[in-house]
Amino acid sequence: MHLGALKFEACPIISISKGRIGIDFIENISLKVGSLIDLSEMIFTLTYDITSRAAFGNRCKDKKAFIAAAKESVKLGGGFGVHDLFPSLKLIHVLMESSLNIMRCIRKSMPFSKASSEITELIEL
Structure with a gap:
């Protein structure tokens, strides 16, 4: 099977959790309207949230230590x-x-x- 043909429907847990993490990311940005944000750091954190969810089945309990x-x-x-x-x-x-x-x-x-x-x-x- 070609990797490009893989769909998230084949793994609904990742699909659901990825969607929730994405919603949390957007909500976090919307809460900071009018203030300066470090978008690079936020995207970096989003990437590790998705990675930890895919690798470990859920978000890390100690996200800061995992990211560090x-x-x-x-x-x-x-x-x-x-x-x-x-x-x-x-x-x-x-x-x-x-x-x-x-x-x-x-x-x-x-x-x-x-x-x-x-x-x-x-x-x-």
Whole structure:
């Protein structure tokens, strides 16, 4: 099946929750009429609301922590470091601290995952 052919009717829970999140987003904007808003941040938050609903089945209980962990993951994953050129030199990994920061970020996001024990096992391999 081609992915473009997928429809939300095939998964009504995502369709309903996506609609509710969209309505909440519009209502939030309408409440701030006449004041300055950070539309980029609001769209970023909307994206993570939809992602968490699709991935976990509902909104995260601690949305701010989830968003902070996701932002940190994106920030850490976006760079290219010397340790990528020499993966066998463990000293470089320690000096660059990227691996440690990524591990901390993954561990912060663990409470949001139903399969956190499987993820931990994969990370430790």
